[in-house]
Amino acid sequence: MSDQVLVIDDEAGVRTTLRRALEEEGFCVATADSAHAGLRRAGVDRPDVAVVDLKLGDASGLDVLRDLKVLSPTTVTIMISAYGDVQDVVQAMKLGADDYVQKPYDLDEMVRCVTQTLHASRIREQFGKGGRATVQSDGLDRILGESESIEDIRETVRKVVRSGAQTVLILGETGTGKELVARALHSESSRAKHPFVKVNCSAIPDSLFESELFGHERGTFTDAQETRLGLAEVANGGTLFLDEIGDAGAGAQAKLLTFIEDHRFRRLGGREDIDVDVRIVAATNKDLDEACDSGEFRSDLLHRLKVISLTLPSLREREGDISHLALRFVEEFCAQTAKPAMTLSEESLECLESYSWPGNVRELRNAMERVVLLEECDSIEPEHLSQKLRGSSSLGRARGLVSRSARPLADVEREHIYRVVDETEGNRTRAADILGITRQTLINKLKSYGHPSVVEREPVDADTA
Numbered sequence: 001m002s003d004q005v006l007v008i009d010d011e012a013g014v015r016t017t018l019r020r021a022l023e024e025e026g027f028c029v030a031t032a033d034s035a036h037a038g039l040r041r042a043g044v045d046r047p048d049v050a051v052v053d054l055k056l057g058d059a060s061g062l063d064v065l066r067d068l069k070v071l072s073p074t075t076v077t078i079m080i081s082a083y084g085d086v087q088d089v090v091q092a093m094k095l096g097a098d099d100y101v102q103k104p105y106d107l108d109e110m111v112r113c114v115t116q117t118l119h120a121s122r123i124r125e126q127f128g129k130g131g132r133a134t135v136q137s138d139g140l141d142r143i144l145g146e147s148e149s150i151e152d153i154r155e156t157v158r159k160v161v162r163s164g165a166q167t168v169l170i171l172g173e174t175g176t177g178k179e180l181v182a183r184a185l186h187s188e189s190s191r192a193k194h195p196f197v198k199v200n201c202s203a204i205p206d207s208l209f210e211s212e213l214f215g216h217e218r219g220t221f222t223d224a225q226e227t228r229l230g231l232a233e234v235a236n237g238g239t240l241f242l243d244e245i246g247d248a249g250a251g252a253q254a255k256l257l258t259f260i261e262d263h264r265f266r267r268l269g270g271r272e273d274i275d276v277d278v279r280i281v282a283a284t285n286k287d288l289d290e291a292c293d294s295g296e297f298r299s300d301l302l303h304r305l306k307v308i309s310l311t312l313p314s315l316r317e318r319e320g321d322i323s324h325l326a327l328r329f330v331e332e333f334c335a336q337t338a339k340p341a342m343t344l345s346e347e348s349l350e351c352l353e354s355y356s357w358p359g360n361v362r363e364l365r366n367a368m369e370r371v372v373l374l375e376e377c378d379s380i381e382p383e384h385l386s387q388k389l390r391g392s393s394s395l396g397r398a399r400g401l402v403s404r405s406a407r408p409l410a411d412v413e414r415e416h417i418y419r420v421v422d423e424t425e426g427n428r429t430r431a432a433d434i435l436g437i438t439r440q441t442l443i444n445k446l447k448s449y450g451h452p453s454v455v456e457r458e459p460v461d462a463d464t465a
Ligand SMILES: Nc1ncnc2c1ncn2[C@@H]1O[C@H](COP(=O)(O)OP(=O)(O)OP(=O)(O)O)[C@@H](O)[C@H]1O
Pocket: 142, 143, 144, 145, 150, 172, 173, 174, 175, 176, 177, 178, 179, 180, 181, 284, 285, 361, 362, 365
């Protein structure tokens, strides 16, 4: 049987030309015009190769990649990137993409890439050298933290897994790890070998919700030329993750209520009831009690959902975890980027501990990734942190201006220059005026420090001319 390739791209032209070129090489090709359609197809077909555009209309190719790794772990993944997508490509490779092709590519190059990547992956499998890029664990070990409140969460996850509960509600501010916990609930359970299917309730229009979730029979609409499985059916045996449930519309809420009650539905236009065995995990950062009071959310649905609920603590409430996580993230990013180990100084940790972290763990993780990517130092000092983080501690603020007596003059100068550049938001003419030096001297100094503004912006900085 010929190898199957799934092309997920929202541009019709790309789909057609790739299909033709790959079919000529003997591949059996399916295409999908959106992330959503692609994942559904992948869940059913488990293709040998998936070619995924990093920029899709309805989602990021990175999200698709991540979900693909769960839905069909043996599929070889090739990303299509555009010029300037470097960060996304790095991220894609970290997430386990097998290769990428940059636009504009020629068709021969793409066909070669598909053939070679598939071949290489088969050889690795055959010789058992760890196989293809290992699928990252999604289990409890990914939920980092040593505070009592996060230990309680891990314990609750274990209990929920053991209980086999059918419905779980996860609450918490943005970035607190709701999706991480949902994935852990799945991969720690006996459902792990079945799909984890994420439904973003805020992204599906209410009028399409029923057909997305439950599918439709052939001929139900004028353009329904084939029967399509809904996401609930794709998730059979596994977990259906209803993300952003607080944003589900009235129609969606009504459909979910009956589905959650009996785990049974009919495809649109269908005559038979279909039973599925799925664990439903719902998550939101909204206050659902408030949403019920204001009439936005059905209280009968909330009662169904919250039989077992977990509220994730904000990062501010997790004592000791800010420093612990920051150090772990720095370690992780240094390893990933093959940089020599970096650590965070006491003063930097103090800055991080005093900040309020409205974006929670996501914000902390992103801040640490930025520092590791941009700075070359053994010890991350307050001046390496963004002004927002530095500004939250009185010590950090002082460190921008005043030296401790035992510090060399050059360090103090560098810190002062960084601070002025930060405060003038990168306007070098103003910064040079304030510092009383010429603009060129300022640029030379920034270059000698390897300041990110020079490293990153020099080629496009209009006022360099
Ligand atoms: N305890 C944790 N340990 C390690 N990483 C974490 C932890 N909590 C969150 N993260 C990381 O923070 C980022 C955000 O997590 P996640 O997407 O699960 O948040 P969320 O609660 O679903 O946020 P939102 O409400 O915005 O969707 C992810 O990169 C995740 O891996």
